[in-house]
Amino acid sequence: MIDVESVAVDGQQQHGDSRFPYVLACRGEGASMKDAVDWVAAQRDRLLDLANQHGAVLLRGFPVENAEDFDTIIQALALENFPYEKSLSNAVRINRTPRVFSANEAPPEVNIFFHHEMAQTPLFPRWILFSCEVAPTEGGATPLCRSDVLLEKLAQRCPEFVSACERLGLRYTNVMPEADDAKSGMGRSWRSTLGVDSKAAAENRLRELNYSWKWLDDGCLSATTPPLPAVASASENRRVFFNQLIAAFCGWKDDRNDPSKAIRHGDGTPLDADAVKVAVELSDQLAFDLQWQVGDVALIDNTITMHARRPFVGKRKVVASLAEMQTQMFEPVT
């Protein structure tokens, strides 16, 4: 028997009639994994609707102890897996189960800024799931930010910038090493990122994806995406700031990458740095810090909500899973 109810948590936000995040707590001891899995399977459509409406659903107090349990919960949601090896993302990750991998392996002191998962590539997951195996003792929250609310506020403060984003889209440039570099939040090698083992195969894949590229002397690959959307429609009347603008502008920094070169509008013009600062400021104001407890499972609608990672001290084990691959193409707003 399982007893689940909607509860309030500190810092929870109210946007219109939605609560951010929506939190469902499993009450009492004694619920088994089988109870939890049966409940999730029975509630599947409701959970996805809640995640879409509110931006994210947090399941707290469920008997989820490790990556295997988390994998079983995800299977109960019956969503198509998005295997990380198929992604064009720049983070190094390690698979724990077929569906579950470590969240970004970047060192603890690295701040990962707000982004929609893989919005800097033509392929992105509709859903992201996180679960906490080891709660951090200091720092390490996963901040969440409602992208529709952010866009509305940004359009009031910087209408010309939002209009430029809609008209021109964004292009991202990323310098990838030849071999994985786990010291960096964006250290995934070009071999892993593109799923290839030679420069010729890399070029074929880049051509297919419409990227432009340059080989560097040290074997690194500098790749630039085609124009991608900066603003998208999550549904009718719900526009979102769907991009990696904040993360690229503030955080794409390592031995190979310089944030000032990481992002441009689709026509190659630089972004208005003052407007980007306003976007960063708004995202900070709108952040809900998910302070992890062991066993937490978060279901995030990646088309509605951005996520980030605070630096931390000591141990922290948060695992992730992606579902339902979608594609995006830039279509200028005329």
Ligand SMILES: [Fe+2]
């Ligand atoms: Fe992410």
